[in-house]
Amino acid sequence: MHVAITILTIMASFKWGNWKSWREYQASMFFIATGGLLYEYIVQENSLWKFHPDLLYGQEMTVIVYALITMPVSIFLFLSHFPERLFRRLIYILVWSGIYISVEWILHMFGRISYQSGWLFWYSFLFDVVMFSVIALHQYYPFRAYILSIIIIIFLISYFQVPFKFA
Numbered sequence: 001m002h003v004a005i006t007i008l009t010i011m012a013s014f015k016w017g018n019w020k021s022w023r024e025y026q027a028s029m030f031f032i033a034t035g036g037l038l039y040e041y042i043v044q045e046n047s048l049w050k051f052h053p054d055l056l057y058g059q060e061m062t063v064i065v066y067a068l069i070t071m072p073v074s075i076f077l078f079l080s081h082f083p084e085r086l087f088r089r090l091i092y093i094l095v096w097s098g099i100y101i102s103v104e105w106i107l108h109m110f111g112r113i114s115y116q117s118g119w120l121f122w123y124s125f126l127f128d129v130v131m132f133s134v135i136a137l138h139q140y141y142p143f144r145a146y147i148l149s150i151i152i153i154i155f156l157i158s159y160f161q162v163p164f165k166f167a
Helices: 002-016 019-046 059-080 086-109 121-140 142-159
Strands: 049-051 113-115
Touching: 002 059, 002 086, 019 059, 019 121, 019 142, 049 059, 059 121, 086 113, 086 121, 121 142
Parallel strands: none
Antiparallel strands: 049 113
């Protein structure tokens, strides 16, 4: 199922992505990939959600595929059509959050993702709204997005009392 999501994301990017301007989105794609890998490193076995691998590869490879392929490509697709007007941006972020939560619901129904440390399915929708908002902010104001991300990470780790690795 994870492989299918990755392949569909790549196919969608070829159909709807703005490949002529992909370099404009490269920093935000790197930002999401780095964030995903850093999250996994910091919390390790104490994550708020856990992917359950398909037959083709294990937990670690699933995380790597999402962090290095699926997430950056989907962020490329998201930014390829990011609207100019504020109201449309809000709707756009909600639509993308809806897409993400729908995919997560399917993963959850098929046992490909589970939640830990008090995380609930609906928190993921809120997380998606925040994530897409921060990605949009990063596209225009990277430093502000870094600061906001640190605040969000500290809040999540504190609120959910997730032990994390310092070294």
